[in-house]
Amino acid sequence: MRRPIIAGNWKMNKTVDEAVSIAVGLKRKFYTFSEADVVICPPFTALSKVHEQIVDSSIMLGAQDMYWEESGAFTGEISPGMLKDVGCRYVIAGHSERRNIFGETDEDVNKKLKIILKHGMIPIMCIGEQLEERDNGMTFEILEKQLTRDLKGFAKEQAARVIIAYEPIWAIGTGRTATPQQAQESHRYIRDFVERLYDRETSVKIRIQYGGSVKPDNIAQLMAQEDVDGALVGGASLDVNSFTEIVENAVK
Ligand code: PEP
Numbered sequence: 001m002r003r004p005i006i007a008g009n010w011k012m013n014k015t016v017d018e019a020v021s022i023a024v025g026l027k028r029k030f031y032t033f034s035e036a037d038v039v040i041c042p043p044f045t046a047l048s049k050v051h052e053q054i055v056d057s058s059i060m061l062g063a064q065d066m067y068w069e070e071s072g073a074f075t076g077e078i079s080p081g082m083l084k085d086v087g088c089r090y091v092i093a094g095h096s097e098r099r100n101i102f103g104e105t106d107e108d109v110n111k112k113l114k115i116i117l118k119h120g121m122i123p124i125m126c127i128g129e130q131l132e133e134r135d136n137g138m139t140f141e142i143l144e145k146q147l148t149r150d151l152k153g154f155a156k157e158q159a160a161r162v163i164i165a166y167e168p169i170w171a172i173g174t175g176r177t178a179t180p181q182q183a184q185e186s187h188r189y190i191r192d193f194v195e196r197l198y199d200r201e202t203s204v205k206i207r208i209q210y211g212g213s214v215k216p217d218n219i220a221q222l223m224a225q226e227d228v229d230g231a232l233v234g235g236a237s238l239d240v241n242s243f244t245e246i247v248e249n250a251v252k
Contacts, residue, residue: 002207004036004223005163005230006247007062007124008237009092009211012043019046023053025240033058035251036230039090039124040237044078051087062090062124065098068111080119091116092124092232094150096169106149113150117158124163124232125150126211127190131170139168140189147193156198160205164190165232171212173234180221180228183210187227216245223250 014022019042030038041062042050051061067077083091093116094109109125116123127146129139143166151159166186171178178186187208195203210222211232222228231250236242 002205002229004250005039005207005209006036006250007039007090007092007163007165007209007230007232008041008243009064009095009232009234010040010042010238011064011097011234013238014042014046016046016049019043020049020053022238022240023050023059026059026243027054027057029240029244030059030247031057033247036247038247041090041092047083047086047088055087060089061087062092063088064092064095066091066112066116068108068115070115080115080121084119084121088121090122090124090163092126092165094146095126096128096167096172100169106146109150110152113154113162117161122161122163124165124209126165126167126232128167128169128172128212134168134170139186143186143190144193147190147197151197156202159194159198160202163207163209163230164194165209165211166190167211167232173213175213177213177215177218177222178210180225183222183228184225187225191227214246216242216249219246220249220252 039060039062041064063083066080066083067074071079093112098104113123127143129142133142168178190208191203194206207229209230209232210228214231214233215236
């Protein structure tokens with residue numbers, strides 16, 4: 001049985017005070033919570049203060065990105081050690097906004113995943129197709145290509161620790177969620193492909209989140225699908241009540 005995991009990606013939103021106030025609100029609800037892993041990914045500037053708030057609770061801290069080098073002349077970047085230092089246990093890698101706006105490649109994502117695992121953190125690796133690719137019947141081809149390149153060189157024990165977030169790009173921030181059937185079809189394909197890359201044991205273990213306009217009123221149907229193990233939530237994770245409802249409805 002795979003443990004559900006709901007993560008909130010706050011993107012480039014919230015000052016430190018605002019972030020702390022959301023963390024305090026969530027901590028009230030999930031001080032102790034055993035039914036799912038709950039992860040919040042505030043912006044870099046708020047990580048440390050948010051960590052202080054949630055450190056004794058069951059909520060875990062994640063970062064939205066990082067660079068793959070340990071230290072050095074990389075102006076503007078954040079290293080894995082720095083994230084570990086402020087209490088991060090998860091790091092998102094390869095979000096479609098990183099790929100599409102900042103030109104991140106599968107090779108970059110592969111390097112990031114390696115170093116995240118090396119530092120004992122858990123990567124949330126985002127993959128997913130554009131609308132045009134779906135319309136042209138290329139969804140599975142895109143997913144295969146991303147999985148093959150992003151996980152290149154990984155032993156099965158490493159791959160099993162990666163959380164895969166299936167995020168169809170046309171559903172991110174658009175209010176247009178994939179239907180539960182569309183999500184299940186892609187999740188099943190991803191799990192089967194992981195089995196082809198590794199073995200059945202790995203594919204059964206690996207957790208696959210759905211991401212793309214997840215809301216309190218659609219999470220239950222998504223979670224009811226056999227291969228949907230959780231959600232990566234953007235917009236709706238910025239509000240204490242909606243994120244709380246999403247987590248609660250996910251495990252009902
Ligand atoms: C995301 O940014 O990963 C995401 C899924 O965003 P939203 O929930 O706002 O669609």
